[in-house]
Amino acid sequence: MADIFISYATDDRAEAARLAAFLAEQGYSVWWDRELAAGQQFYEKTAQALADCRVAIVLWTTSSIKSRWVLGEAETAASAEKLVPVRADSLGDRQIPLGFRALHTIPRSDHAGLLRAIKEHCEAVPKAMSRWDIFKMRLARRLLAARERLTFGNVAAAAVVILLGGYFLVVLMDWFTIRGSMEPSDFERHLASFPFSPFASRAQAKLSGLKEWETVKASRSIGELQDYAQKYPGSIYYEFARLRLTRLQALASQKYKPVLADSSRPLKPEDINGLDCSRLWTARNEIFYSLGYCFVSDAAIDAFATRSECPYNNCKIIQKFNSLTQDIVSKIENDNINAILGREREQGCRISPVGPCARRP
DSSP: OOSEEEEOOGGGHHHHHHHHHHHHHTTOOEEOGGGOOTTSOHHHHHHHHHHHOSEEEEEEOTTGGGOHHHHHHHHHHHHTTOEEEEEOTTSOGGGSOGGGTTSOOEETTOHHHHHHHHHHHOOSOOOOOOHHHHHHHHHHHHHHHHHHHOOHHHHHHHHHHHHHHHHHHHHHHHHHHHTTOOOHHHHHHHHHHOTTOTTHHHHHHHTTTHHHHHHHTTOOOHHHHHHHHHHOTTSTTHHHHHHHHHHHHHHHTTSSOOSSSOTTSOOOHHHHTTOOHHHHHHHHHHHHHHHTOOOOSHHHHHHTTOTTTSOTTOHHHHHHHHHHHHHHOOHHHHHHHHHHHHHHHHTTOOOOOOOSSOOOO
């Protein structure tokens, strides 16, 4: 006759084994269905063990509360006034089956409380055990827990998960570093360094239309820029192409009316001699406006209404946009800018230097 009977669900077999080992260390004899010998009648032997034990521990878990066999054993034990219910720490009191909620249920981690409850039901004093026996039982319990986790398959699977997780973490960090870049070399390096990157298609899209851009970048044709934007929506030059397109459309629709009717032709002295400092400043900056320049002074941002057009929260992109503008300014436009600057100096106009990046709006 065993002192303690353990009732549990099949899914909780490992937890039942740990509980049995713990109670055995305390000197109690424990019966659970692992004790059945091959060929013995399961129901008959289980019923006999439950009837003969002094204490029946029912292990309530998310699995056992759904088991009719565990519920039946719990009801039998409660009727015999030898039930000690124990619940998994993660299981709430209201999850315990309705007929058993009135009974005091001990959390699985409360070893002291469990031993007190057993002692109240079982008058037999636990037999003394040598330290060596206790050590062997504790070692067996720890080896059992380790064996459940450290199978070759689990170790191999964990290693694969760790390696893949580390790889994709590095890939993710690299992508977040370069995703807003306008440098083709960044995406070429990413593709070369990470051949299995989940961002490979996006990196390839960033590199699309590079050769075509060399032809289109200096174009003043709305149609050509529209075709490029439609064909290469993922290109690193897409946003700048859209910005140039917006500016050209604004000029074509006369949404913005320039001081100088046509700054793409060489300016004559009579074109600018009659302009005051304010209009000279506007005439000079409207050349940059038509090229897709993102202004970096509050006065120009407000005057040309570029606050919603340019990514002022990203200084690097602003700098890249403006460097692309410098690449496409023609010699005539550059001469016109210098001519206007010369006239501004002659009139003593204030020419304020600006920093490399704009304030955030």
